[in-house]
Amino acid sequence: MSEPVIRAENIVKKYGDFVAVDGISFEVQRGESFGLLGPNGAGKSTTMKMIAAVSTRTSGNLEVLGMDPNTDGPAIRSQLGVVPQEDNLDQELRVRENLITYGRFFGMSHAAVAKRADELLEFAQLTDRAKSKVEPLSGGMKRRLTIARSLMNDPQMLLLDEPTTGLDPQARHILWDRLFRLKEQGTTLVLTTHYMDEAEQLSDRIIVVDKGAIMAEGSPAQLIRQYSSKEVLEVRYGSDKNKTVAKSIADIGERQEILPDRILIYSDNGERDLAVITNRGHHPTTSLVRRSSLEDVFLRLTGRTLVE
Amino acid sequence: MKNVADIKADAEKPRRWGWWYVAELRLREMRGYVSYVVTSSFGNPLMYLLALGIGLANLIPQGIEGVPFLVFVAPALLMSTILTVGAEEGMYPVLSGFKWHKVFFAIHATPITPGQIVGGFLVHLTIRFAFTAGVFFGFLVAFGAVPFASGWLMIPIAILGAFSILTPLGAYAARLEDDTGQFALIQRLVVMPMFLFSGTFFPLSDVPDWLEWVGWVSPLWHATQLGRTVSYGAIEPIWLSATHLLILVAYAVIGGYFMHRSFVARLTR
Ligand SMILES: Nc1ncnc2c1ncn2[C@@H]1O[C@H](COP(=O)(O)OP(=O)(O)O)[C@@H](O)[C@H]1O
Numbered sequence: 001m002s003e004p005v006i007r008a009e010n011i012v013k014k015y016g017d018f019v020a021v022d023g024i025s026f027e028v029q030r031g032e033s034f035g036l037l038g039p040n041g042a043g044k045s046t047t048m049k050m051i052a053a054v055s056t057r058t059s060g061n062l063e064v065l066g067m068d069p070n071t072d073g074p075a076i077r078s079q080l081g082v083v084p085q086e087d088n089l090d091q092e093l094r095v096r097e098n099l100i101t102y103g104r105f106f107g108m109s110h111a112a113v114a115k116r117a118d119e120l121l122e123f124a125q126l127t128d129r130a131k132s133k134v135e136p137l138s139g140g141m142k143r144r145l146t147i148a149r150s151l152m153n154d155p156q157m158l159l160l161d162e163p164t165t166g167l168d169p170q171a172r173h174i175l176w177d178r179l180f181r182l183k184e185q186g187t188t189l190v191l192t193t194h195y196m197d198e199a200e201q202l203s204d205r206i207i208v209v210d211k212g213a214i215m216a217e218g219s220p221a222q223l224i225r226q227y228s229s230k231e232v233l234e235v236r237y238g239s240d241k242n243k244t245v246a247k248s249i250a251d252i253g254e255r256q257e258i259l260p261d262r263i264l265i266y267s268d269n270g271e272r273d274l275a276v277i278t279n280r281g282h283h284p285t286t287s288l289v290r291r292s293s294l295e296d297v298f299l300r301l302t303g304r305t306l307v308e
Numbered sequence: 309m310k311n312v313a314d315i316k317a318d319a320e321k322p323r324r325w326g327w328w329y330v331a332e333l334r335l336r337e338m339r340g341y342v343s344y345v346v347t348s349s350f351g352n353p354l355m356y357l358l359a360l361g362i363g364l365a366n367l368i369p370q371g372i373e374g375v376p377f378l379v380f381v382a383p384a385l386l387m388s389t390i391l392t393v394g395a396e397e398g399m400y401p402v403l404s405g406f407k408w409h410k411v412f413f414a415i416h417a418t419p420i421t422p423g424q425i426v427g428g429f430l431v432h433l434t435i436r437f438a439f440t441a442g443v444f445f446g447f448l449v450a451f452g453a454v455p456f457a458s459g460w461l462m463i464p465i466a467i468l469g470a471f472s473i474l475t476p477l478g479a480y481a482a483r484l485e486d487d488t489g490q491f492a493l494i495q496r497l498v499v500m501p502m503f504l505f506s507g508t509f510f511p512l513s514d515v516p517d518w519l520e521w522v523g524w525v526s527p528l529w530h531a532t533q534l535g536r537t538v539s540y541g542a543i544e545p546i547w548l549s550a551t552h553l554l555i556l557v558a559y560a561v562i563g564g565y566f567m568h569r570s571f572v573a574r575l576t577r
């Protein structure tokens with residue numbers, strides 16, 4: 001196997017006394033699509049900033065493209081495409097100008113940035129907005145522009161911090177489609193998200209992070225297999241009754257999670273278990289059988305849901 | 309996979325020219341408010357000269373320091389205008405680059421270093437100050453308030469003066485989390501008094517003794533005295549002129565050092 005593009009060994013980031021990233025280790029291989037899944041405040045953005053060589057780690061070893069961000073920040077950054085959590089497009093410039101000026105920072109010639117900007121406007125489906133100001137663009141368009149901007153230097157690796165947070169479902173799907181294309185072309189993707197569906201869609205391998213530490217690592221399928229059951233039965237009895245009913249059906253399934261609004265029963269056969277429950281006379285107001293997701297993995301690992 | 313040596317060779321061009329790419333960006337952004345820059349560059353001197361040169365000068369027919377009042381006040385007008393712009397550019401645009409527009413973070417995601425961001429920022433402002441000071445100087449010459457031959461030196465002095473106030477303010481602004489009135493306070497308690505008590509409209513020696521220190525700490529006084537010296541000749545011993553220059557350079561350089569430190573801290577935390 002070739003050299004990993006990222007090698008993180010026990011990296012720590014403290015803000016004063018507060019430990020935002022508490023000794024995490026992982027490797028990312030070239031061409032891989034790697035996800036950091038975790039709730040708000042888990043330390044995902046902080047980790048991304050350390051990889052992007054814009055935040056100095058407190059301790060630990062970190063190698064990006066074979067270099068140390070502490071000493072070779074500019075060289076590392078010259079090879080990265082970065083999509084930060086918060087858009088920081090230049091509001092004083094037009095759409096196309098945002099791409100052109102950004103490309104210049106990598107030492108590209110005026111001719112090269114002009115050509116690349118037009119290609120990427122096409123890719124981001126923004127060609128007809130080239131001369132528009134940034135401000136009136138929709139959230140999805142701004143995000144696509146930020147992605148286009150991050151690709152100006154033809155990066156070896158793309159870092160995406162919560163690429164679709166705050167977007168409506170349609171805008172998310174357009175964005176996912178664009179990212180999928182990049183993945184197919186072999187671009188190394190590193191992304192953070194607190195959406196389990198996004199992590200499942202886009203990553204080959206993920207780490208689940210919580211409170212600055214890694215809780216689990218693997219492909220989405222592996223994690224689900226390891227930490228959850230094949231199916232999940234969700235039953236609802238109304239918020240005041242969930243707890244009392246839970247007691248009398250506690251023996252059903254491999255494991256249960258009792259949430260304020262529903263009971264989750266982990267099982268290899270949800271329909272069969274639902275039948276058992278109803279036979280005992282506990283008819284739920286609503287019920288649902290679904291396959292296990294990363295949300296369940298997270299719940300199992302931390303006792304909390306990803307999106308509160 | 310590109311090897312480390314190739315990557316470093318790739319990064320060589322931005323390592324050399326990064327400061328210029330940043331200046332280029334700032335110049336392009338300036339297109340959005342170029343009409344403001346041009347109008348104020350032409351409007352300010354015109355207003356001052358009409359009010360002071362034609363109005364106030366008539367009240368002081370005997371002049372000051374052996375020259376007509378207009379000649380006396382001209383260097384001060386130019387310096388105070390450019391230094392005021394310097395103070396403005398050191399506050400809101402700096403904090404904005406971190407807080408509202410976040411443009412400094414966007415730039416820092418590329419091979420550009422914090423030092424190059426500061427450098428490009430200052431290079432762009434040099435061009436902007438030179439333009440505004442140049443126009444002002446043109447008016448002064450046209451009104452016969454300054455001799456052209458040596459007077460043009462007021463332009464680099466004004467730029468230095470602007471940086472002597474801009475860089476300390478920039479160092480401070482880059483560390484602010486938010487503007488909760490600090491800028492307005494600086495404007496009122498630092499910039500305004502400086503304007504009033506720096507030997508601008510009358511010699512510093514006429515300021516009450518207990519207020520004279522304001523002139524001494526004020527970059528505006530030092531810049532103005534230098535301006536007067538290059539405009540109508542030696543009004544003070546040479547060592548004093550050298551001191552003015554030294555103090556301005558010290559402000560600008562020490563301020564620049566701390567501004568760089570503030571930028572590094574904010575961009576790498
Ligand atoms: N500049 C900072 N100063 C102090 N605390 C910070 C700073 N940036 C982030 N944090 C804290 O570190 C923790 C992790 O933040 P972050 O990495 O942004 O999490 P995530 O991206 O997973 O939501 C949070 O509790 C956040 O408040």
Ligand SMILES: [Mg+2]
Pocket residue numbers: 041044045046085161162
């Ligand atoms: Mg985040």
